[in-house]
Amino acid sequence: MSADVRADGPAREAAGVATRASAANGGPLLDVRDLCVEFQTRKGVARVLEGVSFALGPGETLGLVGESGCGKSMTALAIMRLIPDPPGRITSGEVVFDGQDLLKLDDATMRDVRGNRVSMIFQEPMTSLNPVFTVGEQIAEAVRLHQRLERRAAHERAVEMLEAVGIPAARRRVDEYPHQFSGGMRQRVMIAMALACNPGVLIADEPTTALDVTVQAQIFDLISDLRDRTGASVVLITHDMGAVAEMTDRVAVMYAGRIVEEGSVEEVLEEPLHPYTQGLIACAPGRRTAARGEPLEEIPGTVPSLLERRGGCAFADRCKHVQPRCRELQPAELRIAGGRRRVVCWLFADGGAR
Amino acid sequence: MNAPRSDAAANASPHPEFEALSPSKEAWRVFRRNKAALLGLCLLSLVVLTMIVGPTLYPVGAFDLMGAPFTEPFTDAKVWLGTDYLGRDILAGMVVGGRATVTVGLSAALITVTIGILVGALAGYFGGWVDEGLMRVTELFQVLPSLLFAMVLVTLFSPSLLVVTIAIGAVSWTSTARLARAEFMRLRKLEYVSAARALGAGNVRLMLREILPNALPPLIVSATLIIGVAILFEAGLSFLGLSDPNVMSWGMMIGANRRNILECWWGVTFPGIAIFVTVLSVSLIGDGLNDAFNPRLHQR
Numbered sequence: 001m002s003a004d005v006r007a008d009g010p011a012r013e014a015a016g017v018a019t020r021a022s023a024a025n026g027g028p029l030l031d032v033r034d035l036c037v038e039f040q041t042r043k044g045v046a047r048v049l050e051g052v053s054f055a056l057g058p059g060e061t062l063g064l065v066g067e068s069g070c071g072k073s074m075t076a077l078a079i080m081r082l083i084p085d086p087p088g089r090i091t092s093g094e095v096v097f098d099g100q101d102l103l104k105l106d107d108a109t110m111r112d113v114r115g116n117r118v119s120m121i122f123q124e125p126m127t128s129l130n131p132v133f134t135v136g137e138q139i140a141e142a143v144r145l146h147q148r149l150e151r152r153a154a155h156e157r158a159v160e161m162l163e164a165v166g167i168p169a170a171r172r173r174v175d176e177y178p179h180q181f182s183g184g185m186r187q188r189v190m191i192a193m194a195l196a197c198n199p200g201v202l203i204a205d206e207p208t209t210a211l212d213v214t215v216q217a218q219i220f221d222l223i224s225d226l227r228d229r230t231g232a233s234v235v236l237i238t239h240d241m242g243a244v245a246e247m248t249d250r251v252a253v254m255y256a257g258r259i260v261e262e263g264s265v266e267e268v269l270e271e272p273l274h275p276y277t278q279g280l281i282a283c284a285p286g287r288r289t290a291a292r293g294e295p296l297e298e299i300p301g302t303v304p305s306l307l308e309r310r311g312g313c314a315f316a317d318r319c320k321h322v323q324p325r326c327r328e329l330q331p332a333e334l335r336i337a338g339g340r341r342r343v344v345c346w347l348f349a350d351g352g353a354r
Numbered sequence: 355m356n357a358p359r360s361d362a363a364a365n366a367s368p369h370p371e372f373e374a375l376s377p378s379k380e381a382w383r384v385f386r387r388n389k390a391a392l393l394g395l396c397l398l399s400l401v402v403l404t405m406i407v408g409p410t411l412y413p414v415g416a417f418d419l420m421g422a423p424f425t426e427p428f429t430d431a432k433v434w435l436g437t438d439y440l441g442r443d444i445l446a447g448m449v450v451g452g453r454a455t456v457t458v459g460l461s462a463a464l465i466t467v468t469i470g471i472l473v474g475a476l477a478g479y480f481g482g483w484v485d486e487g488l489m490r491v492t493e494l495f496q497v498l499p500s501l502l503f504a505m506v507l508v509t510l511f512s513p514s515l516l517v518v519t520i521a522i523g524a525v526s527w528t529s530t531a532r533l534a535r536a537e538f539m540r541l542r543k544l545e546y547v548s549a550a551r552a553l554g555a556g557n558v559r560l561m562l563r564e565i566l567p568n569a570l571p572p573l574i575v576s577a578t579l580i581i582g583v584a585i586l587f588e589a590g591l592s593f594l595g596l597s598d599p600n601v602m603s604w605g606m607m608i609g610a611n612r613r614n615i616l617e618c619w620w621g622v623t624f625p626g627i628a629i630f631v632t633v634l635s636v637s638l639i640g641d642g643l644n645d646a647f648n649p650r651l652h653q654r
Contacts, residue, residue, distance in 0.1 A: 080552055086482075108556075115553030122552075127545040132377050132567045141563070142553045177376065193553060 027099075028055035029233050030079070030118075030201050035093035037071075037078050037257075039306075040086060046306040048074050048088070050257045056201065056250075061227065061234040063248035063265065065241070065280065069303050071257040072237045076203045079235075080120055081110055098200065116146040119194035123206040125187035129178035135162070135189045136174035142193040161192035165222060184215035188222065195226055202227070203235045208243070216240070220247055241284035245269055253277045256303055256314035263341035273343040275319045313346065321347055381571075381646040391642020397635035401628075405456060408449035416450045416602035417442060427620045438607070438621045439614050447607045448628055454603035455592075456632065458519050459585035465523025466584065467577045470530025471566075477531070478538025479561050485535070492528050500525035501590065508596045515598050522587045526580060533576055537569035571647030578640030582633040589629050604629050 037049040049071050056062050064072045077083045079095050081102060095102040097118060102110065114120075122128050130138060139161055140154035149157065155174070162170035165188040178186060187207060194202060204223060208216035220243050227234050236248055244251055244265065251268040253261040253276065261274040272278045279299035301318040313319070316326040323346055331346045385391055414420060420432065420443040427436035427444070435444040477488040507521035541547065542565060550564045591597050592605025593612070604625035611621030 082548065082552060111554045111556050113554070114551070115555075120552040122545055122549055124545045128549040130546045130550070130564055130568070134376075145554045145559075190549065193549075 028096075029058045029060075029098060030056040030235075031094070031096040032075070032079065033094040033096065035075065035078055035095065036091045037074055037083060037088060038091050039088045041307065044307050048257050048306060049078060052078075052093070052254075052257070052259055054252050054259060054262060056233045056235065058200070059227075059231050059233055060250065061224075061236060061248045063244040063251040064235060064237045064254060065239065065244060065251060066254035067280075067303050068239075070254045072254055073205050074257075075254070076120060076205050076235065076237060079203065080114055080118060082114075082120075112146060115142060115194070115199070116197045117199050118201045118203065119197070119199040120203040120205060121187070121190045121194045121207050123209045125183050125190050125210060128190055129181075129186055131178055134175050134177055135181065139174075139189070139193050139196055143196045146197050157196065158192075161196050162189070164195075164226065165189070165192045167192075183211050184218065187211060187215075187219055191219075191222060191226070195230065195232070198230055199232060201233045201235065203237070205237045206239070207236075208238070208240065216243075223247070241269070241281060253280065257306060258314070258344065260315070260345065261343045267341055273348060274315075274345050275321050275347070276315050279318075313344075381643070385642050385646040388642040388645055390638050391645070394635040394638025394642065397631055398639060401452060401456065401632050401635065404449060405452045408452075412446065412449050414443050414446040414449075416447045418446070420446070424614070424618050427624075435624055436618075436620045438611050439618060444607070444620060444624055447602050448604070448624055451602045451604040451607055451625060452628060452632070454515060454598070454601045455585055455588055455605060455629065458515055458522070458588040458603075459581050459632075461519045462522035462526070462584035462588070463577055463581040465519065466527045466580050467530055467573065469523065469527035471534045471573060473527070474531040474534025474536075475538050475561055475566070475569075478535035479542050479557070479565065481539070488531075489535070492531050495525065496528045498525070501587075504587065504591060505594065505596055508591060513596050513598055515601060518588060518591055518597050521591075522584050526583060526587070530573065530576055530580065534569060534573060537572060538565055541565045541568050571643075575640055575644045575647060578636060578643055582636040582640070585629065585633055585636070 032055070033053050035049050035052040036047070039046040039048050052071070052075055054062060064075065066072055074083065074088075078090055079102070081090075081095075083090065090103060093103070097113070102113060102118075105113065129135065133141075136155055136158040139158035140149075140151070143149055143154045143157050144151075159170050159174050162174055167173055167185060167188055173181075178189070181189060191207075202223070207223065208219050211219060220240075223234065223236070224247050226232070234247075236243070238244060248265050251261075251263065251265050252259045253268070253274065255276050261268060261272070261277045268277060269281060272281055276299070279297070282297040283299065285296055299318055304314055304317065312325075312327040312329055313331050316322050319326065326346050329346075331344050333342055333344045334348045335342045419441040421430060421437045421441050423437060423439050423441040425437040425441070427434065429436070435448065437443060438447075473488050473492060477485040477492075504518075504521040504525045507524065508517055511517045538561070542560075547560055547564050550560055555564065588597065588603065589605030589608070592603050593609035595606075595609055597603060597606055599606075607625040608622045608629075611618060615622055
């Protein structure tokens with residue numbers, strides 16, 4: 001691949017300087033603090049996110065894992081401020097990106113952040129491209145939303161980006177329509193659009209869920225590769241524990257709108273603390289279970305409805321180690337290893353011993 | 355991927371049959387196969403051509419008295435289609451009359467579609483109270499009997515072509531608005547709209563660039579049919595004498611000759627045929643466009 005993804009206009013350089021300045025302070029690039037999101041439904045208020053906090057350093061990759069419906073995508077949408085309002089609403093919290101609280105920005109400034117400094121790719125590549133425009137027009141449009149670029153220059157940039165995401169014969173295919181691309185190719189185009197302005201953070205919301213298994217690894221490789229070349233931080237939302245192990249530096253495990261465990265990828269995968277994390281890892285088809293021909297483990301039950309939440313730990317009904325107090329009180333957060341590792345479970349609240 | 359490649363290699367498609375077909379080209383391909391629609395297109399071209407070059411080729415004043423009143427058609431080579439009760443040349447009226455009728459029809463359809471898309475887009479895209487408010491206004495216009503309302507508008511102001519055009523536009527935008535609203539409501543929830551929003555596109559851009567092009571096919575079809583309706587509407591108003599009396603139009607010819615319909619059948623028949631052919635051709639085209647834009651019918 002020959003295209004230089006870094007090659008860019010002056011607007012981008014200014015942003016790059018700002019990003020580096022914040023990184024030099026040693027602070028995180030993206031700092032989500034105590035984010036709460038509510039949805040107004042006919043049956044009442046659903047508290048979709050409850051006090052979600054995590055930090056993402058420059059160039060770091062955070063894996064956000066958990067079952068469907070536990071708030072992973074909501075976290076991503078809340079960071080981008082794309083939660084449909086009404087019925088959804090961010091009730092409290094901060095999303096500090098590069099020293100700015102995104103939740104306090106006015107709409108015009110926020111639009112300039114989206115796609116330019118924080119980008120997102122969605123799970124459905126088949127329907128995420130506008131069918132009436134060529135992929136080149138759409139990538140060029142993504143660039144021209146944020147940079148003053150001639151039509152021709154934007155088109156060149158589109159070709160460059162298509163080459164960067166590994167689409168063969170990019171110069172010809174840039175003028176083709178989305179329906180002429182396969183699912184994996186379309187996801188590559190989506191990645192090209194998301195990275196066209198060299199954002200500081202890329203949020204990938206289950207980027208491979210809708211794709212063929214053989215293509216999934218390619219897309220993960222592509223994201224890692226582009227991350228390494230552009231220095232972007234990545235929030236990877238996924239079910240794929242293999243991808244988490246391979247791609248991420250840190251992992252946050254979500255359950256019912258909360259982060260129940262967070263730590264470095266080695267810590268969390270090697271020595272999961274929260275019973276839910278243990279269950280998730282046991283569910284993943286690993287080499288050992290497959291060799292023995294045993295059925296995969298499962299976590300009994302399903303994620304509880306967010307509407308009928310009682311006090312106590314949301315995982316209590318499905319937990320092997322449930323204690324009486326689990327059902328009464330929300331467990332406190334235990335921070336270990338200088339706060340870089342944390343777990344929310346009564347098992348560890350009394351000093352970390354199991 | 356790293357292999358050096360010449361531009362020629364990049365441009366030579368390995369599958370020539372999969373050439374990049376834009377949606378509009380694809381639609382034209384399907385439209386072309388529709389015989390009725392092509393016939394409509396030919397008829398309309400003929401009508402429009404007559405409108406444009408007809409008066410130059412047949413320079414006879416439509417209001418001039420060219421012969422004896424009630425001259426039968428095909429009897430006098432000077433007034434080939436006969437004369438009306440005042441002795442005015444019917445053929446001259448036919449040639450010139452299309453201008454007013456078709457112009458008013460087209461502009462009224464344009465007004466209709468513009469208002470309709472604007473109202474429908476805002477209502478469908480924003481939803482909530484914007485939708486509520488705009489839809490109540492739409493319903494208000496829908497429950498008014500449109501011909502009567504247009505007549506009131508024309509009689510309130512002077513009966514000029516402009517007023518007639520605006521009156522027709524003002525009474526017929528509601529169906530387009532509802533159609534546009536439905537399309538915008540459907541499309542605003544699609545992933546590519548969310549994706550564009552995530553790339554930093556604002557509301558106006560999302561409406562104009564992401565949603566509108568995808569909402570256009572049914573709107574184009576309905577616009578075509580509205581042209582037909584607007585032409586009929588103009589003819590109806592002229593028939594009732596509610597059009598500019600100084601501008602010859604097919605509707606006005608029919609209106610003027612209706613009292614002598616028994617002794618002078620040609621006075622109403624020829625302009626009637628002209629209106630019929632024009633509206634029919636527009637409808638055929640609309641039908642063809644509907645087939646062309648509707649992917650479910652492509653297999654037929």
